[in-house]
Amino acid sequence: MITVLFFGPVAERMETGRIEVEHVAGMRLADLRSTLAARHPEAFEIVSLAAVNGEHVRNMDVPLGDGSEVVFMSKFSGG
Amino acid sequence: MSEPVRLQFEDFSQDEEISALQAASTRMGGIATFLGCARDFSQGRSVHEIGFEAYERMALPELVKLRDEAITRFGLIDARIVHRLGTVRAGDRIVFIATGAEHRAPALEACRWLIDELKERVPIWKKEITPEGDSWVTPHP
Numbered sequence: 001m002i003t004v005l006f007f008g009p010v011a012e013r014m015e016t017g018r019i020e021v022e023h024v025a026g027m028r029l030a031d032l033r034s035t036l037a038a039r040h041p042e043a044f045e046i047v048s049l050a051a052v053n054g055e056h057v058r059n060m061d062v063p064l065g066d067g068s069e070v071v072f073m074s075k076f077s078g079g
Numbered sequence: 080m081s082e083p084v085r086l087q088f089e090d091f092s093q094d095e096e097i098s099a100l101q102a103a104s105t106r107m108g109g110i111a112t113f114l115g116c117a118r119d120f121s122q123g124r125s126v127h128e129i130g131f132e133a134y135e136r137m138a139l140p141e142l143v144k145l146r147d148e149a150i151t152r153f154g155l156i157d158a159r160i161v162h163r164l165g166t167v168r169a170g171d172r173i174v175f176i177a178t179g180a181e182h183r184a185p186a187l188e189a190c191r192w193l194i195d196e197l198k199e200r201v202p203i204w205k206k207e208i209t210p211e212g213d214s215w216v217t218p219h220p
Binding site: 012 | 203
């Protein structure tokens with residue numbers, strides 16, 4: 001399983017802060033994003049950053065291991 | 080002594096943070112600080128409270144990394160960063176940065192750099208709570 005977390009405005013649009021997605025062999029971050037964006041376009045229209053296991057990831061081709069924690073994030077607004 | 084980089088729900092004391100910074104070395108000749116507060120007005124609306132949420136697993140390490148980078152980049156003697164989470168009221172303290180160096184210039188430059196980088200790199204989101212309703216602050220992607 002892959003745990004997908006959402007925070008702030010993305011969580012509000014997803015109406016949840018966490019979902020579980022079945023892991024598929026060979027799955028890439030881009031695949032997960034495409035699948036979820038198709039189901040939740042209103043949430044993903046503000047997603048501009050992603051993290052895997054607590055690390056900011058720019059390469060969307062990165063493979064996802066089983067048990068990964070993925071976060072799709074909007075631009076930050078702290079401070 | 081408290082950790083030099085913290086995310087916390089409770090308020091903080093600027094005096095305690097500056098004292099902790101000064102305790103690092105008597106060679107410190109310049110200390111610069113930045114205090115971010117909750118404004119009661121934003122984009123034409125009154126704001127009563129602001130809520131902050133963070134992806135803490137990434138936010139805290141990123142803040143630690145920022146402090147380390149600032150110390151190296153500006154030759155600081157020490158630096159401290161505290162950011163609050165949860166709900167703060169208008170006028171409350173949100174974020175505090177203190178930088179200490181042998182001279183004023185690197186302390187001032189590092190302080191400005193740290194708050195600018197924090198806003199870009201640390202996964203924290205703010206929600207403005209107004210009489211007309213709540214809304215997340217969402218910079219355009």
